[in-house]
Amino acid sequence: MIRPPLSRRSDRVLAGAELSRSHAHYWYIGAEVVKLVALFGLAIVAAG
Numbered sequence: 001m002i003r004p005p006l007s008r009r010s011d012r013v014l015a016g017a018e019l020s021r022s023h024a025h026y027w028y029i030g031a032e033v034v035k036l037v038a039l040f041g042l043a044i045v046a047a048g
Helices: 003-014 024-047
Strands: none
Touching: 003 024
16 A cells, blocks of 8 residues: 555656655554554453
8 A cells, every 4th residue: 555656656766766755654654653553452452
């Protein structure tokens, strides 16, 4: 969901394209933090 656009963008940058700044990396980091918190919460519930 988030990674394909990031991969396409990085391919374009590596090919030499000049692109404006993207906030997609912040969305990716946010999604990973949410996933980490959810997994940690599920582990606590499963252990309890």
